[in-house]
Amino acid sequence: MEYEAVIGLEVHAQLRTRSKLFCSCATQFGASPNANTCPVCLGLPGALPVLNSEAVAMAVRAALALGCTVRPVSIFARKNYFYPDLPKGYQISQFDRPLGEHGKVCVLSGERNEDGRIVRRTEKVFGITRLHLEEDAGKSLHGGPAESDETSYVDLNRSGVPLIEVVSEPDFHSSQEAYDYLTHLRKVLLYLGVCDGNMEEGSLRCDANVSVRPRGTCPFGTKVEVKNVNSFRFLQKALDYEIGRQIAVLSESGRVLQETRSWDEAQGCTLPMRSKEEAHDYRYFPEPDLPPLELSTERIELVRASLPELPDRRLDRFMSVYQLPADDALQLTSTPALADYYEECAHLSGNPHSSAAWIMGDLTHALKSSDGDICACPVPAARLAGLIRLIDGGGISGKMAKTVFEEMYATGELPERVVARLGLSQINDEDALAAVIQRVMSANPRQLAEYRSGREKLFGFFAGQVMKETRGQANPQLLNALLQRLLPG
Numbered sequence: 001m002e003y004e005a006v007i008g009l010e011v012h013a014q015l016r017t018r019s020k021l022f023c024s025c026a027t028q029f030g031a032s033p034n035a036n037t038c039p040v041c042l043g044l045p046g047a048l049p050v051l052n053s054e055a056v057a058m059a060v061r062a063a064l065a066l067g068c069t070v071r072p073v074s075i076f077a078r079k080n081y082f083y084p085d086l087p088k089g090y091q092i093s094q095f096d097r098p099l100g101e102h103g104k105v106c107v108l109s110g111e112r113n114e115d116g117r118i119v120r121r122t123e124k125v126f127g128i129t130r131l132h133l134e135e136d137a138g139k140s141l142h143g144g145p146a147e148s149d150e151t152s153y154v155d156l157n158r159s160g161v162p163l164i165e166v167v168s169e170p171d172f173h174s175s176q177e178a179y180d181y182l183t184h185l186r187k188v189l190l191y192l193g194v195c196d197g198n199m200e201e202g203s204l205r206c207d208a209n210v211s212v213r214p215r216g217t218c219p220f221g222t223k224v225e226v227k228n229v230n231s232f233r234f235l236q237k238a239l240d241y242e243i244g245r246q247i248a249v250l251s252e253s254g255r256v257l258q259e260t261r262s263w264d265e266a267q268g269c270t271l272p273m274r275s276k277e278e279a280h281d282y283r284y285f286p287e288p289d290l291p292p293l294e295l296s297t298e299r300i301e302l303v304r305a306s307l308p309e310l311p312d313r314r315l316d317r318f319m320s321v322y323q324l325p326a327d328d329a330l331q332l333t334s335t336p337a338l339a340d341y342y343e344e345c346a347h348l349s350g351n352p353h354s355s356a357a358w359i360m361g362d363l364t365h366a367l368k369s370s371d372g373d374i375c376a377c378p379v380p381a382a383r384l385a386g387l388i389r390l391i392d393g394g395g396i397s398g399k400m401a402k403t404v405f406e407e408m409y410a411t412g413e414l415p416e417r418v419v420a421r422l423g424l425s426q427i428n429d430e431d432a433l434a435a436v437i438q439r440v441m442s443a444n445p446r447q448l449a450e451y452r453s454g455r456e457k458l459f460g461f462f463a464g465q466v467m468k469e470t471r472g473q474a475n476p477q478l479l480n481a482l483l484q485r486l487l488p489g
């Protein structure tokens with residue numbers, strides 16, 4: 001029998017507000033444990049939540065960009081469960097009336113070959129069931145200081161940090177589709193500026209519901225929730241493993257248990273965590289300390305009008321305006337910061353193609369090997385544009401430019417300064433270069449005679465001698481043209 005996987009995804013994204021969802025504590029990552037806390041986010045009795053309007057604005061932005069309908073009235077609800085890092089004993093979330101619903105996204109997916117390169121592009125539409133606002137829980141620390149082998153610690157800095165949860169429809173049938181959707185979603189959130197997308201710091205987390213069923217049948221199989229996956233690549237591996245595991249169980253007439261499993265990267269498999277809760281286990285009820293969240297049509301439309309250019313639009317524009325191939329445009333629009341850098345460089349240099357080549361080549365390479373970030377790049381876009389103008393104007397050769405770029409990256413200098421310091425400027429003066437050629441010809445009478453009697457490959461010898469004399473600074477095109485004129489005599 002042939003089986004088909006059905007996957008639904010739940011993404012939690014931390015909103016980039018300065019303060020928490022229901023109090024004025026800072027949200028910044030990496031503060032000393034429990035420094036960013038107050039009676040509200042510590043869950044002390046009698047403390048009252050006050051809704052952060054910036055978080056609401058960001059959630060509305062995300063909902064609209066993901067094609068959701070924003071409810072004029074949404075309701076906060078208590079989700080009750082016990083956990084040491086959840087001091088109130090409940091999390092304030094949204095349940096039956098979430099902020100956004102019925103969204104959809106159009107994702108560029110594709111068939112890939114064995115190297116993972118897209119060989120055929122397709123656009124796929126995936127549904128979004130809901131997008132709601134909720135607060136994050138704190139963190140339990142079981143590792144860390146030596147004495148924690150015996151003790152667990154609770155850090156409540158994260159308690160009350162605003163999240164949006166984006167729940168997809170069970171529209172994915174392969175781990176690749178899930179990966180493409182998540183990459184797309186992350187990109188949209190980055191472009192909106194509502195989430196920093198940093199998976200290592202937990203700003204973006206993803207859980208997946210996976211089931212398999214005989215291909216062509218309607219009812220869903222029993223679903224398993226896969227949790228604790230901290231990169232999209234690991235999630236893809238976890239899904240592949242889980243799909244294979246469930247098919248193996250069903251093929252042997254076994255039963256898949258409804259449970260939550262976690263991905264163990266070291267062992268390369270999913271392991272059971274706990275049997276899965278149902279929604280009624282959480283005893284959701286409306287949050288009595290918060291009024292319904294009302295959003296007027298005017299307010300929603302104001303947010304819609306302020307949405308920035310989203311990644312797909314930018315991709316299309318890069319392809320049409322700068323005439324870039326799809327793969328290049330995709331790479332250059334992968335983050336808004338990179339796309340901004342490219343556009344500035346393309347405009348200032350007047351050479352969109354060269355800009356793309358430099359950014360995807362030498363610059364990306366340099367950033368990778370120095371673990372750098374495009375936002376704090378030692379070569380700002382305007383300086384890279386200056387370097388490209390130098391090459392295009394014949395000031396330096398493409399080969400010299402590579403050296404100049406390396407120096408610029410290491411020292412942060414202007415390209416002209418590096419060129420002057422290293423004495424790299426190119427010789428474009430025809431008379432000066434012709435004089436050097438004449439000297440080289442006089443110094444090598446035997447080779448010249450041989451060349452003139454038909455040994456044409458000695459052309460390279462003369463070119464090399466002139467380059468040596470000029471320490472590589474002769475303009476190669478000019479040198480070529482002059483040699484062709486002078487050598488035959």
Ligand SMILES: [Zn+2]
Nearest residue numbers: 023025038041
């Ligand atoms: Zn607080």
